[in-house]
Amino acid sequence: MKMWAMSNLATCGHGGSLSLCFPENLKFSSALRTNSRVSLPFLSDACRGSWLARGRSRRMDKDHIVRMALVDERLARTKDVAKPPEILAYDLVQGALVRWSSVADRSLPDPPTAVFLHGILGSRKNWGTFAQRLAQEFPTWQFLLVDLRCHGDSASMTKRGPHTVASTALDVLKLVRQLRITPRVLVGHSFGGKVVLSMVEQAAKPLARPVRVWVLDATPGKVRPGGDGEDHPAELISFLSKLPKEVSSKRHIINALLQEGFSKDVAQWVVTNLRPTTTSSSSSLSFSWVFDLKGISEMYQSYEETNLWKVVEDVPRGVHVNFLKAERSLHRWALEDLQRIYAAEELAAEEGGGVEMHVLEDAGHWVHADNPDGLFRILSSSFQGVKT
Missing domain, CATH: 1.10.10 (Arc Repressor Mutant, subunit A)
Structure with missing residues (x-):
């Protein structure tokens, strides 16, 4: 497989970008015809994070074409591909019915997309299994999993400080713009929860209307870590x-x-x-x-110092912000936090936006690991009944 790919790279003319098109009669092993991401051992580290990997249904035809494209056009045009990339590392997990690439076919409208962001000291891999499950259940959707700055494969990026919630949110906004994606759902865990709120605050575009925002086990303002004897x-x-x-x-x-x-x-x-x-x-x-x-x-x-209550208490029209509290949360949810969220819920309903509070039972702070079934049931409402 590696030797074939190296000797059969084909450049397709799409705005100066490079794409690889495998012939239709190429048959892949069962390991490559699953929902897991496709491994590309022949790519340099600088390029690997920028490749699209399609999620695949177990019922897919054996001869289905696998198409991949390098979306960072600036990097594709340069001769020195070994230097640190300027684009965040990501995986794009696509449902079996998605036939779209931001480079290979720009004439198609982008499918409904959800962005998943990890917390401090996490990575996009935290969401891998969960996203593949969503892709199976909602085959017309695609799910963008991102390594935030200083984390995972994005740690090699040359990113200037300050390293803040706001600058991290701007990184993700730039990424979806480069991919020509308009997300309909934003999901952020812990630190990532404040990042998705900051994305709403910073940009009317490229966010869709309506857009559903999920803040998982994080509050908009003061961070209250666990008490004595708990992890800080x-x-x-x-x-x-x-x-x-x-x-x-x-x-x-x-x-x-x-x-x-x-x-x-x-x-x-x-x-x-x-x-x-x-x-x-x-x-x-x-x-x-x-x-x-x-x-x-x-x-x-920055996570501890950033206050984004103004986004929640003055939600833009067409934005629905969902908070999810883990029953056994590592972070303390003060009564003040809950009261402000419930008050914002009533106000948002009057202004054409939305705020909602959820509780995930039988889960600690790592909600997607502690109770993935419960989290799946709660989040699924965001992917149902969306016109594609």
């Missing part, structure tokens, strides 16, 4: 900053976090940010962190 994100970031950039074992890091007093769930989640590396001087396996911890520290500070 700022303390976690501080502890990680003291660890070496390269480690020999994930288990070693988990044990160090447990010994420091962090929970097992947090310890296991943190090591998902480790990637295997082999040093030139040794054949032994080691692991390195994929995030920019200094930038993330700034982002978390």
Whole structure:
């Protein structure tokens, strides 16, 4: 597969962008005809994050064409593709009925799109399984999963500070503009929840009307981390900053976090940010962190300081903001927060917008991992009855 792809790259004329078109009679193994993303081992690290990967139904025809396109036109035109990309790393998981690419066929209207954003120290992979499930249930939709600045594969980007909620939101707005996508649903977990609110605040376009916004286990204003004996994100970031950039074992890091007093769930989640590396001087396996911890520290500070209540209490017409509180939330929801949300709910209904409060039972802060079935049921309302 790798050799074939390398020797059969075809350039298609679409505004200077590069696209790969596999012949119609090419048959893929069952591993490539699933809902999982397609692996592209022959791409440079700078390009890999910019490739579209279609979600696929298990019932798909064996000879279905797989089409992929490099959407960063500026990067496609340059000879030096090895330099850090200027576009956020992302995956585009598409339902089986989606026949669209922002580059390969601009004549088609973009299908309904939902954007999913992770929290501090997370990555787009947090949403991978959940998005594939949504793509199966709602085959006319596509789901954009993004690595935010300083996180995951976007950590190699040359992004200037300040690293804030607002600058992070602007990054995502630029990405959807580059992809020529108008999102109808925005979903943000924790830090990502404030980012989607900031997206609404900063841009009338490229957001659709109506647009449904989901803020998962985060409030618009003051951040209230867990109390004594519970995990505190700022303390976690501080502890990680003291660890070496390269480690020999994930288990070693988990044990160090447990010994420091962090929970097992947090310890296991943190090591998902480790990637295997082999040093030139040794054949032994080691692991390195994929995030920019200094930038993330700034982002978390901004998360604590950013106040977006004005977006909620003066919701633009056509915008519906949904808050979801985890029953066993890591963050404390004050009575004041709930009262302001309920008051905003009544006001928004009068002004043509919408605010709504939800509670996800049997879930802690990591809602998509603790109770994915319950979260799926709640979010599904946003994908039903939308004209395509």
